[in-house]
Amino acid sequence: MDQLAAREKLEQDVLKGLRRPGKWYLLGLAFCTLLFVNALVLWGYQASQGLGVAGIMHPVGWGVYIANFVFWVGIAHSGTLISAVLYLFRARFRTSFNRTAEAMTIFALMVAGMFPLIHLGRVEIFYYLLPYPNQRNLWPNFRSPLVWDVFAITTYLIVSLVFFYVGTLPDLAIVRRRMTGVRARIYSFFSLGWTGSLGQWKQYSRLYLLLAAFATPLVASVHSIVSWDFAVSILPGWHTTIFAPYFVAGAIFSGTAMVIILMVPLRRTLQLQPYISIDHFEAIAKILLFTSLIISYAYLVEYGLAFYGHNQVEMELFRYRALGHYSVLFWLMIICNSLVPLTLFIKRLRRNLAYLFVVALLVNLGMWIERFILIVTSLARDFDPYAWGTYTPSWVEIGITFGSFGLFFMLILLFVKTVPVLSMSELKERL
Amino acid sequence: MMTQTYQYEEAEAFLSKLRELLQSGISQEQLELQLPYHLPEVEQLLELRPGPLRFFALTGGLSGFLGGLGLCIYTALSWPLITGGKPIVSLPPFLIIAYLLAVLFGSLASFAGFLLLARLPKRDNLLEPSDFGNHFVIVVKGEGQ
Numbered sequence: 001m002d003q004l005a006a007r008e009k010l011e012q013d014v015l016k017g018l019r020r021p022g023k024w025y026l027l028g029l030a031f032c033t034l035l036f037v038n039a040l041v042l043w044g045y046q047a048s049q050g051l052g053v054a055g056i057m058h059p060v061g062w063g064v065y066i067a068n069f070v071f072w073v074g075i076a077h078s079g080t081l082i083s084a085v086l087y088l089f090r091a092r093f094r095t096s097f098n099r100t101a102e103a104m105t106i107f108a109l110m111v112a113g114m115f116p117l118i119h120l121g122r123v124e125i126f127y128y129l130l131p132y133p134n135q136r137n138l139w140p141n142f143r144s145p146l147v148w149d150v151f152a153i154t155t156y157l158i159v160s161l162v163f164f165y166v167g168t169l170p171d172l173a174i175v176r177r178r179m180t181g182v183r184a185r186i187y188s189f190f191s192l193g194w195t196g197s198l199g200q201w202k203q204y205s206r207l208y209l210l211l212a213a214f215a216t217p218l219v220a221s222v223h224s225i226v227s228w229d230f231a232v233s234i235l236p237g238w239h240t241t242i243f244a245p246y247f248v249a250g251a252i253f254s255g256t257a258m259v260i261i262l263m264v265p266l267r268r269t270l271q272l273q274p275y276i277s278i279d280h281f282e283a284i285a286k287i288l289l290f291t292s293l294i295i296s297y298a299y300l301v302e303y304g305l306a307f308y309g310h311n312q313v314e315m316e317l318f319r320y321r322a323l324g325h326y327s328v329l330f331w332l333m334i335i336c337n338s339l340v341p342l343t344l345f346i347k348r349l350r351r352n353l354a355y356l357f358v359v360a361l362l363v364n365l366g367m368w369i370e371r372f373i374l375i376v377t378s379l380a381r382d383f384d385p386y387a388w389g390t391y392t393p394s395w396v397e398i399g400i401t402f403g404s405f406g407l408f409f410m411l412i413l414l415f416v417k418t419v420p421v422l423s424m425s426e427l428k429e430r431l
Numbered sequence: 432m433m434t435q436t437y438q439y440e441e442a443e444a445f446l447s448k449l450r451e452l453l454q455s456g457i458s459q460e461q462l463e464l465q466l467p468y469h470l471p472e473v474e475q476l477l478e479l480r481p482g483p484l485r486f487f488a489l490t491g492g493l494s495g496f497l498g499g500l501g502l503c504i505y506t507a508l509s510w511p512l513i514t515g516g517k518p519i520v521s522l523p524p525f526l527i528i529a530y531l532l533a534v535l536f537g538s539l540a541s542f543a544g545f546l547l548l549a550r551l552p553k554r555d556n557l558l559e560p561s562d563f564g565n566h567f568v569i570v571v572k573g574e575g576q
Contacts, residue, residue, distance in 0.1 A: 004440035007467060007565040131502060139506035143517055143524045151528055155535040162542050170468070177562045188560055192546075193553030195561060198464040198473060203549040205469050206484045207541055214488075214538045225527065428468040428565075 006431045010275070011174055014420045014427075017270045018175065021417055032410035039403020042396045043118055051121050053396045060379040060391035064401055065119040067371040071254065072112035072404065073153065073226050074247070074367065077219055078255020079105030080160065081287075083167070084215035087208070093283045095426040096276040100266065101259050102164040103419070107411040108258075109157045111404045116149070118400060145228045152225040156218050163211045169194050169204070170425040223251040230374070236317040237378035240305060246298040253291035253337070254367035256284060260360035262412060264353050266421060275422055278351050285350040288363065292341035299338065313383050320381045321373060325390050329369050336366025437569040445567035446472055453477075457571060465568040484544045491540020492533045499532030500525055 021029075046053050056063040079101040086094040117123050129150045131140050140147045172191035176184055194200060227247035230238040260281070267276045306318040321330050340362050344350050376391050393401075415421075439445040452462070459477055466473070503525035511519045546552070 002440060003442065004565055011565075131506060137509055139510065141514065142503040142507065142528055143514065143521050148524070148527050148531075151531045155531045158535060159538045162538055166542065166545070173560075173562065176560055177564065188557055192551040193556030193560070194551070195553070195556055196465050196467060196563070198466065198477075200549045200551070201466055201469045202474060202479060202482065203484060203545050205471075206482060207545040210484065210488045210541045211538055214492075214534050214541070218534060221530070425468045 003431065007428050010427055010431065011178065011424055013272070013274065014270075014422050014424050015175065015178055017416055017421055018418070025413065025417075029410060029413045032406040032413060035403050035406025036410055037403075039400045039406065042399045042403070046118070046396055046400075047123060053394060055392050055394040055397055057391075059382065059387050059389045060376055062119075062375050062379060063391055064372065064393045064397045065115050067368070067375050068401055068404055069112050069115035069119075070226055070247075070371045070375070071368050072108045072115070072408075073223060074251035074254045074371075075258045075364075075408075076105040076108040076112065076156070076160070076255065077223055077248070077251035078259055079103075079108070080156075080163075080215050080219045081252055081255070082259065083163065084212040085219055087212045088216060091283075092430065093280040095423055095430060096280045097259055097263060097284065098426070099167065099419070099423045100262055100415075100421050101255075102160065102167065103412065103415045104255070104258060104262060105160045106157065106164055107408050107415070108255075109153060109160065110411070111408050113153055113157065114404070114407075145225065145232045148225045149229060152222045156222045159211070159215055159218060163215055166204070166207060166211060167423060168419055170196065171420045171423060174424055175420065219252075220248055223247045230378075235378045235382055236311070236314045237302075237306075237321070237374070240302070242298060242301055242305070246295070246302075249291050249294040249298065250367060250370065253288065253295055254364055256288045256291065257360035257363035257367070260284060260288070260356055261364065264357045264360075266416065267353075270416075270421065272422065275427060278353070281353060281356060282347075282350050285344050285356055288360070289341055289344040289350075292337060292344075292363070296338040299334070317378060317381050321377050324377070324381070326373055326377055330373055333366050333369040333373060336362040337370060340366075434573050435571045437571075438563070439567040439569075440565075442470060442472075442567060445569070446470075446476070449473065449476055449569060452569065452571065461572045463568075463570040463572065465563045465566070465570075467563075467565045467567065470567075482548065484541060484548060487544030488537050488541040491543075492537030494540075495536025496529045496533035498536070499529035502532075503528050 054063065054065070056065070082094050082101040083098040083105075087098075117126050120126055129140060129147065140150075142148075169191060172187050173194035173196065176187035176191050179187055224244035224247065227243040231240060231243040233239060263276065263281075263284075267273060303318055306314045309315075321327075340359055344356075344359065349355050380390055381388055437445075437448055439448065449462075449464070453476060462477075464473065504520050507519050507521075507525075513519065
């Protein structure tokens, strides 16, 4: 096939995804929306009744809301790794995943950003977290990691949005060319009148490189800052220097698993097999395997530090994690995060998409459990045995957690029908 | 000389015509190029310089860094209350805010610079889009045009 025909075919193949949705799509969208609306109703119920309807109480003041926050921020990281870091390293396989991974970053951050608000007792005064001039001359405490979080997540969301939008500009112009009527006008508006002149491409390539350079340190710093929410405190199990790299590796691990969860069905339903090969999935599976090894190493180091340090409180906490009230969850986490991914050493399994999909699901389950265990056990078993306690999430917290998945997948489904899921202009370079 | 337009389906033919035109003495100012995707070889042929976009990034990044640091120091001094035994001006945590704002303002300034330098949004093209689709196009403008 000549180059022109190949480029035309690429556009037709990718834009097939923007056609009128089918029955299964609408059913999936309705289900996700229902989960989300249910979560909104529960949040309203919590706002009217007070935080008492959630299971969090002394001594466990941080429960699944904060676990969800850390989990979703982690999911976001892989998107930036694939779009920015792999771009700087010129990894060609990234073009098969980068658009969806970038969208995943934005949606995961939007979901994550809701959780500190849900966790607030009085959500209507959330703006106290922001530095704004006020009569009382009161400002946020910039020495607090919770304020660093506000800045880190806001910065990450805005930079990711800009990066995503800039990346879509040439593709939006292609959609505009291939659409008619109102839809063409809408895409024309968002493509800003892109024509593909040399001057535009020149500035575009420079901007893309600059944004990739700005976004790359965020991959390491944002989850490091989230980890300091814990590490800066003095609680056993939290007050440790390995938290930042441990969290970053965990974030990339869970985010990569989410990319696989999204891309395997998308590739099949949108018939994108010519553009997303098994080799590309194998490359992603290697990232999953590598980060799983880092995570497993971190688990070992945590235990090593606790027992070698000979601090009674620390030792008791780590004994409790493995053998206490939450031991079933702990061992499930080890199976999902450390043992199952080891099977990806076998090339045949790495290249089996159904298997990879199941592994990715288990990894995300394991990573959610990891956040839960890490947060809850340290609070449930701190210094004073008299103050020990346990925590079980209430039905309000469980409903809101499911609602966060509903919101995330609802946004992904809407994205699939409004923006090309593959970066056509970048794929054309590969043809 | 009248304005001439050359249209190509393949990148190689487009590049060789561009090379030929440049060797025949056509200046860059006379050329208008349209591309379906970014082709780094064109920039090499035309020996394009890096351009001023990086200065937007630098200015944005620096002002974000200094602004972030200034905000933290100003607000800490405007209510100088010692908490947790830490100094009023605690540089290590303030540097985190300064770094994040450097990234934020650097990115936003780069984006603003891009819109300015690439002359976007293009009003005429928003209303009546002109597009060469998947073709490589060279327009050689006549003298005085």
